[in-house]
Each structure stands twice: as structure tokens, then as C-alpha cells.
Amino acid sequence: MQPLHTYQTSIKSLRSRYFTIILLCAAAAFFAGCKKGFLDIIPDNLPTLDHAFANRQEAEKFLFTCYAYLPREGNPDMNPGFSAGDEAWTYWPMNEDYFNLDPYNIARGTQSSAEPYMNYWDGYDGRPLWQGIRNCNIFLENVNKVIDLQPYEKERWIAEVKFLKAYFHWYLFRMYGPIPVVDKNLPTTATPDEVRIFRQPVDSVVNYIASLLDEAAAGENTGLPLSITSSTTELGRITKVAALAIKARVLVTAASPLFNGNGDFAGMKNKNGQILFNPQYDATKWVRAKDACKKAIDLAKAAGVRLYHFSSPLTTVDHATQIEMNIRNAVCEKWNSELIFGLTSDGDPTYWLQTFACPQLDPEEFNLNLKGKLAPPMKMAEMFYTQNGVPIEEDKTWDYGNRYKLRTVTAQDTGMQEGYKTVGLHFEREPRFYADIAFDGSKWFMKNQNYNIQSKADQYSGKKQIRLYSVTGYYTKKVVSWNLNFTATSLKTESYPWPVMRLADLYLLYAEALNETGASAEALPYLNQIRERAGLPSIETSWSTYSTNPTKYTSVAGLRSIIWQERGIEMAFEASRFWDLRRWKTAPQVLNGPIYGWDIQQTTYEGYNRKVFIYNTQFVAPRDYFWPIKEYDLQINTNLQQNPGW
Numbered sequence: 233m234q235p236l237h238t239y240q241t242s243i244k245s246l247r248s249r250y251f252t253i254i255l256l257c258a259a260a261a262f263f264a265g266c267k268k269g270f271l272d273i274i275p276d277n278l279p280t281l282d283h284a285f286a287n288r289q290e291a292e293k294f295l296f297t298c299y300a301y302l303p304r305e306g307n308p309d310m311n312p313g314f315s316a317g318d319e320a321w322t323y324w325p326m327n328e329d330y331f332n333l334d335p336y337n338i339a340r341g342t343q344s345s346a347e348p349y350m351n352y353w354d355g356y357d358g359r360p361l362w363q364g365i366r367n368c369n370i371f372l373e374n375v376n377k378v379i380d381l382q383p384y385e386k387e388r389w390i391a392e393v394k395f396l397k398a399y400f401h402w403y404l405f406r407m408y409g410p411i412p413v414v415d416k417n418l419p420t421t422a423t424p425d426e427v428r429i430f431r432q433p434v435d436s437v438v439n440y441i442a443s444l445l446d447e448a449a450a451g452e453n454t455g456l457p458l459s460i461t462s463s464t465t466e467l468g469r470i471t472k473v474a475a476l477a478i479k480a481r482v483l484v485t486a487a488s489p490l491f492n493g494n495g496d497f498a499g500m501k502n503k504n505g506q507i508l509f510n511p512q513y514d515a516t517k518w519v520r521a522k523d524a525c526k527k528a529i530d531l532a533k534a535a536g537v538r539l540y541h542f543s544s545p546l547t548t549v550d551h552a553t554q555i556e557m558n559i560r561n562a563v564c565e566k567w568n569s570e571l572i573f574g575l576t577s578d579g580d581p582t583y584w585l586q587t588f589a590c591p592q593l594d595p596e597e598f599n600l601n602l603k604g605k606l607a608p609p610m611k612m613a614e615m616f617y618t619q620n621g622v623p624i625e626e627d628k629t630w631d632y633g634n635r636y637k638l639r640t641v642t643a644q645d646t647g648m649q650e651g652y653k654t655v656g657l658h659f660e661r662e663p664r665f666y667a668d669i670a671f672d673g674s675k676w677f678m679k680n681q682n683y684n685i686q687s688k689a690d691q692y693s694g695k696k697q698i699r700l701y702s703v704t705g706y707y708t709k710k711v712v713s714w715n716l717n718f719t720a721t722s723l724k725t726e727s728y729p730w731p732v733m734r735l736a737d738l739y740l741l742y743a744e745a746l747n748e749t750g751a752s753a754e755a756l757p758y759l760n761q762i763r764e765r766a767g768l769p770s771i772e773t774s775w776s777t778y779s780t781n782p783t784k785y786t787s788v789a790g791l792r793s794i795i796w797q798e799r800g801i802e803m804a805f806e807a808s809r810f811w812d813l814r815r816w817k818t819a820p821q822v823l824n825g826p827i828y829g830w831d832i833q834q835t836t837y838e839g840y841n842r843k844v845f846i847y848n849t850q851f852v853a854p855r856d857y858f859w860p861i862k863e864y865d866l867q868i869n870t871n872l873q874q875n876p877g878w
Contacts, residue, residue: 291381295393309330310356311335315336318611346863351859353865354862369415370417410432434486435486459473480528481737484744503871508873537572538735539761540562585606601718602700606708609828621773621774647674649674654674669710672830752785825848861874
């Protein structure tokens, strides 16, 4: 198999010939000296556009072209949430086993404004999001020309494209902060001043995205469907529930400290003097976010969306495994009951994620496609609760001081191999710990059998060469489907749609908004439903019985801390932490510090189970909250203002 960095993905069939022609025409006009800004102008009255909307079949191709700009969020090298933060680490340098080194370079602190890494502004991974927005505008401006399109179908397509247009704006907003809003494409007659558009204030961008999502979700029996009924042809297309759930995420983000009352960016202005960040805290933003979450939850319930619980007619499991699979398959089971919005890019959206995460499981079947390199640092292992449902440093019954001391596994210890030795950190932990993370001495349940992980230097899951190993000694079990099968020469796995939004995520957002609006007691049932599915007592029971701070959940500040950790655990390894730490403005405290793991080059229990330093990460605030805009783009559009610090 050739190295992944030389692997070139084919141009998707969804990107029709019209996009290619339009892009070439725009480029030709640019080099001919046509009036241009940082946003290319789409020439008017192209014959190809007339053909693109001549009939239903051609217009549908253009619709799918708009879908094709969605970032490949299930690929660990295309989503900064996986490898650009501190949730997973890997060996360095990498000479193969990657598509792109950009996220790893961001994590190592080498981002630059000359050639920004993961530059979705200009088209990282072949997905220029501004071009995606322009194509959405082209569709909306021309869809009425289609003569054989049924009215109900046209309404649905328009709603889908409005969602995509909002989502592309949202993706850029989350990365870059205040961005230009491109509601309509500029004509070729636009003057240079009209082309050099400004960034819009944060509140204006948020209001625009939210209003587009409202338009996309509008209507009871028109526009977007409540749910997908044609599972063979339409899975992955947008629903009303998806539109309202993404709106809820946008508004919770806008209400969070990064965007709500953030004095760090008070001086950020356009060159015309327009203020881009409102430094005054606005409590009504949390009320708006709360209402949006509740509306999305109510609609999800009406659509039959519910928290996933594992059930397999062909597999009988014990209680502990049942709970583990509740957790793992809430992510990995295709189109399960909890999924609200899943991405299906390339037809195998999570194949590479799974192979990057899965170690060698079988001593008799060494498979080169199982990389095992997506390695959680020790801080992630310590984030999970004890079996009593409280943080390890708060549990008065758990031996926090001796968590790095060796213990021997007994038959009563779940998730580990009897008779094996490992550290106290791995004992008496909550089910999500064993479901999400594997380590030396743990078990890995799959549909075909239960594997043992043995990853010291002389063992089959451990380091044997300069690649195909975990640099920390931990493995990301959560994202690997239990349907993965392999031999020494073959690998088959079920590539599930990447869950951009699932119900537990929406519940956590709602609980956060409820707490911030003073309705803390109303937040508890939503948190407790998630905990119950994960085999934990309620927050009230856990803290009252086991915590050294038994009343913590009764205050807004205390419950906020609980919600943040609960979210970190439930959404671990789903590319959420990267953005959450930023919107909460806790990134400087969390991301400035060492990455630790175990001494993976050792062969003995005592040698291996020794905490070792791997790398010291840095987060420069406020600079690193947002991506830099490429310096060349600022030269093209002199009205664009660079983000602070770059």
C-alpha cells in the first residue's frame, strides 16, 4: 500500500462539469484583469448555467454539487477537532500513514499566516467553502428555471441548499470569527469597491446563519422532511431536525464566552471603523440558545429520534458489554436512532478514522492497515469519572494518590484481563472509560470475538517499528466499528456516517443553556438520561454520596463545571473538545501544558507503567482562538482585516 500522503482522492461524481466550467471561467477572468476581490465573481449568462437548470436531472446534479463541498469531518486529517488539539497525539515525524500533516502541525504550534494550515477559506482538501456558498447562490438564483420540477420537490431542494449555505458560513465563522456574509453573488459589472467586501460583526453573522436555518426548516408538510423515509436513496440528506439542531449549536456557541462579552477582541474593527465584537455580555443570547435547543429536541422527539441502546438479535452479551456497546454504537452503528445529522462523503466517511484508531488486535494476524496511531494522551484517560460517576480527584472512595501504582486485575474487574498488571488509574472507572479507550491489559470487544490488548514493547499491540503504534499507550476504541474484520492480508470494516450531531450532543447543549439561564434543576434530567445510558447514577446521587463537594451541582458555577466535564466525556473523540475549549475560553489553561503517556518502549510492567513526557503544547491567546486569513487574500481584498495576533 502506498503512503497515504501520496494518495489522491478522485474528483467526486457529485462535482458536475458545470462547477469545473464555472471555476475555469472565473479563473480566466481573474488573470485577464477582470475586477476581482478575494471572492471570485461568477460570470453571468453562461450557456452552461442554462443547461445546468434545463431539466430536473441536470438541476439535481447541481444540487449534489452543493453537497460535495461539505468538509470530510469523519477523516482525522481533514477535521481539526481530531488531530489539531490535545485529544489525540501521534508519533513524530510521520513519513507515511497520513493524508495531510496540517492538523498535526497546528497541534505542534507552527500555524502561520503566510500559508495557513487547514485553510478552508481558500479550499483545504479541495473544498473552497466560499465557492460552495457561491454555488448555493447560483442554485437558488436559477432553480425556478427548471421546467419539469414538481413544486414540493423544488421547495425541498431550496431548503437543502439554504441549509448548506448556512452550514458553510457556520464552518467559516467557527474557524475565523467575524466573516463576510455572501447572501448573493456579485455580478460581473461590480466595481472594485463592491468586490472588496468587509467582514461582518459577530452578531450579524450569527443572525444571518440562524435566519437561513429557520428558512430551511420552515413549514410543516413542505420543504425539508421531518425524517428520511427512503433509506436506500436519501440517507445523508438534510432534515428539519438537522437544520434546527445545527441552529441550536450555532446559538449556544454565540452565547458562550468566546463570542459573548469577550473583551479580548474589543478592539477588533473593520478598516471603516465598524466594531466586529460586542464586548458587552448579553444574557438574552443564552435564552435564545435555550429556546432553539428545546425546539430542536421537541422536533427530534416527533421524528422518532431517541438515545441509542444496543440490541443485536444475533449477539448475546453480558450487562457490562451491553453498556459498552450502548456507548460505542451510539457513534458507530450506521443510521442509528440517535443520529440527527451524519456525513457520508466519499461513500466511506470513517474508514480512515477507524484504521488510524485501531491497533493490532490479534497476535496471529498482523495487518499493516491497522495503524493504531490516533493516541489519547494521559489527560484524556484522567478526565473520565470513577465508577461512581464523579471526577477521580473528587471521589472520596477512590485512591487518587496511588493512581500510578501497579495493581493486579481480578475477576471482579471489568474491561481488563484477569491476572494482568496495570496502574490504579485503570481500575474502578466508569463504563465510558472502557468503551472509549483501550490500553495495555484492557479488552476490546468485537462482533467476531473479544480481543486482549497487550502493548508493551515486545507485545503484538505495542511498538515494533517507527510507525503503527500508539505514542501514549492508549488507543481510541470508541470510533472503531465492532464490525471491523481482518486477517493478515485483508481488512473489512463498516464505514458509518460521521455524526456531526447526535441527540446526546443536543441534550448537553440544552443542559448548558438551561444552567446559564438559571434553570439548573431543569438541566439535570437531560444530563441524567445520558448518564443512565452509560450505566451511571444520577448527578444528584453521585455527588451527594461520593463527592468531596457534595453540593456542587446545586450552584450555577458548580453545575457548569459538571456539564463541561460531562460534555468532555460523552463527546470524547468526536472532534467536539477542540471547539468547546475555544468557545468556553478555557483553551489557554487546558492547552498550555505537557502531553504525557506511558513508557511504551519498555517490556516489563514496572518499566512500561511509568509516566513520561511527550510534548509541551502551547496555545497563544487570543491569537490561537481563530485561524489566520492568508496574507495573499488580504492583499487581494484590502478591506479584509486580519485576525488579532497574526
